[in-house]
Amino acid sequence: MTTISDPENTHGHISKQYDHELFDIRSRVLSLGGLVEEQIASAVQSLMEGNVPLAERVIADDYKVNSLEVSIDEECTQILALRQPTARDLRLVVAVIKTITDLERIGDEAKRIARHGIDLASHYPKRNQLTEVEQLARLVRALIRQALDAFARMDVDSALQVAQQDRQVDSVYENIMRQQITYMMEDPRLIPVCLAIMWSSRSLERIGDRACNICEYVIYYVKGKNIRHISLEQVQQDLLGRGRRD
Amino acid sequence: MTTISDPENTHGHISKQYDHELFDIRSRVLSLGGLVEEQIASAVQSLMEGNVPLAERVIADDYKVNSLEVSIDEECTQILALRQPTARDLRLVVAVIKTITDLERIGDEAKRIARHGIDLASHYPKRNQLTEVEQLARLVRALIRQALDAFARMDVDSALQVAQQDRQVDSVYENIMRQQITYMMEDPRLIPVCLAIMWSSRSLERIGDRACNICEYVIYYVKGKNIRHISLEQVQQDLLGRGRRD
Numbered sequence: 001m002t003t004i005s006d007p008e009n010t011h012g013h014i015s016k017q018y019d020h021e022l023f024d025i026r027s028r029v030l031s032l033g034g035l036v037e038e039q040i041a042s043a044v045q046s047l048m049e050g051n052v053p054l055a056e057r058v059i060a061d062d063y064k065v066n067s068l069e070v071s072i073d074e075e076c077t078q079i080l081a082l083r084q085p086t087a088r089d090l091r092l093v094v095a096v097i098k099t100i101t102d103l104e105r106i107g108d109e110a111k112r113i114a115r116h117g118i119d120l121a122s123h124y125p126k127r128n129q130l131t132e133v134e135q136l137a138r139l140v141r142a143l144i145r146q147a148l149d150a151f152a153r154m155d156v157d158s159a160l161q162v163a164q165q166d167r168q169v170d171s172v173y174e175n176i177m178r179q180q181i182t183y184m185m186e187d188p189r190l191i192p193v194c195l196a197i198m199w200s201s202r203s204l205e206r207i208g209d210r211a212c213n214i215c216e217y218v219i220y221y222v223k224g225k226n227i228r229h230i231s232l233e234q235v236q237q238d239l240l241g242r243g244r245r246d
Numbered sequence: 247m248t249t250i251s252d253p254e255n256t257h258g259h260i261s262k263q264y265d266h267e268l269f270d271i272r273s274r275v276l277s278l279g280g281l282v283e284e285q286i287a288s289a290v291q292s293l294m295e296g297n298v299p300l301a302e303r304v305i306a307d308d309y310k311v312n313s314l315e316v317s318i319d320e321e322c323t324q325i326l327a328l329r330q331p332t333a334r335d336l337r338l339v340v341a342v343i344k345t346i347t348d349l350e351r352i353g354d355e356a357k358r359i360a361r362h363g364i365d366l367a368s369h370y371p372k373r374n375q376l377t378e379v380e381q382l383a384r385l386v387r388a389l390i391r392q393a394l395d396a397f398a399r400m401d402v403d404s405a406l407q408v409a410q411q412d413r414q415v416d417s418v419y420e421n422i423m424r425q426q427i428t429y430m431m432e433d434p435r436l437i438p439v440c441l442a443i444m445w446s447s448r449s450l451e452r453i454g455d456r457a458c459n460i461c462e463y464v465i466y467y468v469k470g471k472n473i474r475h476i477s478l479e480q481v482q483q484d485l486l487g488r489g490r491r492d
Binding site: 063066074080081084086087090091094097098181184185188189191192195228229 | 312313320323326327330331337340343344347427430431434435437438441472475
C-alpha cells in the first residue's frame with residue numbers, strides 16, 4: 001500500500017495524540033483506497049471473464065467499503081469536535097471527508113460493473129468488443145492509483161497530471177460509445193451485450209471523474225484553493241509561481 | 247422558496263452573529279436547492295419539447311449552481327475555523343457541506359439531461375416513448391422538493407418518506423429501461439432516440455438517489471446518527487422511540 005509522506009507537514013502539535021489522529025485518518029483513507037482499487041480490479045476481471053462468482057464477491061464485499069467509510073467519517077467528525085482544527089489541519093479533515101465520499105461512490109461503481117459482469121456471462125460478447133473496455137479499465141485504474149499516490153504525498157504536480165490524463169479516459173470512452181452504437185445497429189441481437197458494455201464503460205468513466213475530484217481535494221489541502229469548476233489551463237496558470245498557504 | 251423552521255433549534259448562542267451565520271448557510275442551501283430545481287425543470291422541458299435554446303440555457307446556467315456551491319462551501323469552512331462548532335452545530339455544518347455537494351451533482355445531471363434534449367431534438371422520438379420519462383421526471387422532482395422541505399424543517403419523518411418514495415422511482419426507471427430495449431430490438435433505427443431516453447432516465451434516477459442522500463444528512467443532523475448503508479426498515483426500527491441527541 002502507498003505510504004504517507006509529506007515533508008512540509010509533520011503536523012508537530014504539542015499533543016502527540018492529535019498528531020497521531022491526523023496521521024491515522026490519512027492512513028485510513030489509503031486503506032479505503034486500496035480496498036476500492038481491489039474492488040475495481042475484481043469487477044473488471046469479472047466483466048472480462050464473465051466470472052459470476054467473482055462478480056458476486058465484489059457485490060458482497062461492498063459492505064467493507066461502506067463500513068470503513070462510515071468509520072473514517074465518524075473519526076473526522078470527532079476530530080472536528082474535540083480538536084477544533086484550524087488552517088491546514090482543518091483543510092486536511094475537510095479533504096478527507098470529501099475524499100472518502102468519492103471513494104465510497106467508486107466502490108458503488110465497481111459493484112455496478114460487477115452486476116454487468118453477471119449479465120455478460122450469459123450473453124457471450126465477441127472478444128474484440130471488450131478490447132477497448134479493457135484499455136479503458138487500465139487507464140482508469142492507473143488514474144486511481146495516481147490519485148491515491150498524490151493524496152499520500154500531498155503532491156500537487158501529480159494531482160494535476162491526473163486531471164490531464166482523465167482527458168484520455170474521456171476520449172477512449174467516447175470511442176467505445178460510438179463503436180457499440182454501430183454494433184447494435186448492425187445486429188440488434190447484440191443490443192443487451194452492447195448495453196452492458198456501455199453501462200460498464202460509463203461507470204469506468206465516472207470513476208475517472210472521481211479520481212479527479214480526489215486530486216482537487218489534494219490541491220485544496222496544499223494550496224488552500226478550491227479549484228473545482230475551473231479549467232485545467234486556468235488552474236495551472238493560477239498555481240504557477242504561487243507559494244503554499246499557512 | 248421553502249423557508250427554514252426548526253422549533254427545537256433556535257441556535258441561541260451568545261454571539262448573535264454566529265446564530266446568523268448558521269441560519270445563513272441553511273438558507274443558502276435552500277437557494278441552491280431552488281436553483282437546482284429550476285435547472286431540472288428546464289432540462290426535462292427541453293427533453294420533452296426538443297427545445298434546443300432552453301437546453302442550451304440550462305447548460306450555460308450550470309456555472310450559477312457551481313459558484314453558489316463553492317461560496318457556501320467556503321462559508322462552512324470559515325465557520326469551522328472561526329467558530330469551532332461542536333455537537334448539533336457541528337453536525338449542521340457537516341450536513342450542509344455534504345448536501346451542497348449532492349445539489350451541485352444534481353445540477354450536473356440536469357446538464358446531462360439538457361444535452362440529451364439537444365440530441366433528441368434532431369431525432370423526433372415517438373410521443374408515447376416520452377410518456378413514462380415524463381412520469382419519472384414528475385416523481386423525481388417531487389422527491390427533490392420533499393427532500394429540500396425536510397432539510398428546511400429538519401424533519402426526520404419527511405426525510406424517511408423520501409427514501410420510501412425513491413423505491414417507486416426505481417421501479418418506473420426499470421420499466422423504462424426494459425421498454426426502450428424492446429423498442430430498439432424491434433426497430434434499430436430507433437437506437438439513438440432510445441439511448442438518449444435511457445441516459446436521461448438514468449440521470450433522473452440518480453437525482454432521486456441524491457435526494458435520498460440529502461435526507462440521510464437531515465437524519466444525521468437531527469438524530470446524530472449516520473444511516474447510510476442501512477436498510478430503510480432497519481432505520482425506521484432504530485429511530486422508533488429514540489430521542490434526539492444533544
